[in-house]
Amino acid sequence: DGGITQSPKYLFRKEGQNVTLSCEQNLNHDAMYWYRQDPGQGLRLIYYSQIVNDFQKGDIAEGYSVSREKKESFPLTVTSAQKNPTAFYLCASSMKWSGNTEAFFGQGTRLTVV
Amino acid sequence: GNSVTQMEGPVTLSEEAFLTINCTYTATGYPSLFWYVQYPGEGLQLLLKATKADDKGSNKGFEATYRKETTSFHLEKGSVQVSDSAVYFCALSSAGYSTLTFGKGTMLLVSP
Numbered sequence: 001d002g003g004i005t006q007s008p009k010y011l012f013r014k015e016g017q018n019v020t021l022s023c024e025q026n027l028n029h030d031a032m033y034w035y036r037q038d039p040g041q042g043l044r045l046i047y048y049s050q051i052v053n054d055f056q057k058g059d060i061a062e063g064y065s066v067s068r069e070k071k072e073s074f075p076l077t078v079t080s081a082q083k084n085p086t087a088f089y090l091c092a093s094s095m096k097w098s099g100n101t102e103a104f105f106g107q108g109t110r111l112t113v114v
Numbered sequence: 115g116n117s118v119t120q121m122e123g124p125v126t127l128s129e130e131a132f133l134t135i136n137c138t139y140t141a142t143g144y145p146s147l148f149w150y151v152q153y154p155g156e157g158l159q160l161l162l163k164a165t166k167a168d169d170k171g172s173n174k175g176f177e178a179t180y181r182k183e184t185t186s187f188h189l190e191k192g193s194v195q196v197s198d199s200a201v202y203f204c205a206l207s208s209a210g211y212s213t214l215t216f217g218k219g220t221m222l223l224v225s226p
Contacts, residue, residue, distance in 0.1 A: 004157075031212055042118075042203060042216040043158075058213065090157055094212050100146040100165040101212050105157035 002027045006091050006106035012114050013078070013085065021076045021109045023091035029104070031097050032074040036060060037088040037108075046089075049074055050097045078111065086113050116141045120204045120217035127194055127224050135189040135220045137178075137204035145206040147171075147180055147187040148214070152201045161189075161202070199224045 004025045013019045025032065031050050035043040045058030049068040063082025068074050074093075078085045089109045094101040120137045127133060139145065146165045150158040162171030167182035176191045187204060204217040 006157075033213065035214075035216075040218060042218040043214070044216075045213055048213055092158075097212050098210070100163070100207070102148075102160050102163065103158075103212070103214060105150075105159070107157045108155075 004091055004093055004104055004106035006089075006109050008109060009107065011109055011111045013111060014114060016080045018077055018079050019111065021078070021089055021091075021111070023074045023076065023106060025072050025074075025091075025093045025104075027093055027095070027104060028071070029093035029095050030071070031094045031101075032068065033092045033094075033103065034058075034064075034066065034074070034076045035090045035092065037090060043090065046076065085111055087111060116145070116206060116208060116215040118204050118206055118215055118217035120202075120220050122218070123201075123221040125220060125222050127222070129196055129224055129226050130193045131224075133189070133191040133194045133198075133222065135202055135204075135222070137187045137189065137217060139185050139187065139204075139206050141185075141206055141208060141215075143209050144182075145208050147178070148205045148207070149176070149178055149187070149189050150203045150205060150216075152203065152219070154200075158203065194222070194224045196224050196226055198222060 033048045034046040047066040049055035091106045092103040148163045149161040162173045164171040164180035205214045
């Protein structure tokens with residue numbers, strides 16, 4: 001089955017730790033995205049990538065980093081510089097970089113700072 | 115910049131009631147408009163979309179019409195079911211860009 005796989009589903013981070021969230025897609029999509037969801041705030045764009053080896057900051061990139069070494073993979077690292085990392089993180093992909101293209105979402109990773 | 119405003123929830127309805135969730139937007143040019151649905155603990159799924167003025171998107175009994183003159187994209191369904199209980203997000207993407215700007219989401223609760 002084609003789709004987007006995020007792992008892990010739940011992740012706990014201690015203060016001062018970096019953690020990496022995995023996102024893999026087998027849809028052969030060019031574009032990939034990371035969004036953060038907080039209760040009552042909708043989704044906000046962290047980073048996006050239009051093509052392999054290229055990515056751009058979204059609206060809330062501070063404290064996060066990404067890489068896009070392979071077309072199917074777009075991991076997100078939440079660094080210790082992110083002041084309030086507890087949130088639900090959603091990875092998405094779309095076939096091409098175009099305004100009317102449907103985005104497909106993964107099941108999400110819930111990150112909690114302990 | 116782009117923005118999306120949708121009605122706050124939760125919206126509580128009885129089964130078979132009529133549903134309207136209001137959505138208005140601010141954007142330059144001619145954005146594409148989307149409704150996504152999120153079931154508890156899951157990611158988002160595309161419900162419907164419209165890419166130009168006066169287009170009507172529809173899926174699973176839900177409908178929304180792209181109204182450029184009122185910058186709106188209200189979601190409607192004639193008869194809701196318990197299984198429609200979820201959070202609904204209105205979103206837009208600017209022409210030539212595929213990043214999405216989301217509203218804050220509206221929770222729908224349908225009781226038997």
